[in-house]
Amino acid sequence: MSHANNPEILNRLKRAQGHLSKIVEMVEEGRDALTIAQQLQAVLKAVDKAKTVLVLHHIEHHLEEATGALPKEVRERLSGIAEITKYL
Incomplete structure (x- = not known):
């Protein structure tokens, strides 16, 4: 499956996009900087996770x-690699 057709990546990016639109509204409304910074951090994490899934x-x-086709043993090892990438 191509990354262009990967629903997990697309869903993560669309959620981040929607969330970012709300943050723009918050800035336009003059909302509290701490709240905006927290929401921006959430968007950054969402985009970062989408990047990890893509890679x-x-x-x-x-x-x-x-x-x-990769054997089950190799897929399990790849899962271990995927798990450790959250620390990058």
């Missing part, structure tokens, strides 16, 4: 393209 999907896709 991991890309790696898996090209591994399968190069080697064929």
Whole structure:
């Protein structure tokens, strides 16, 4: 599956986009800076997570393209890599 068709990536980005629109409204309304900063942090985390999903999907896709279907053992190892990327 192409990243262009990956519903997890698209949903994360669309949620972040909607959230960011609300933040723009908050700024226009002159809302509290602390509240706006907290909401901006949430958007940054959402975009960062979408990026992580995109990169991991890309790696898996090209591994399968190069080697064929990945065995369960390899997929489990990739899950470990995915888990540790949250600390990057």
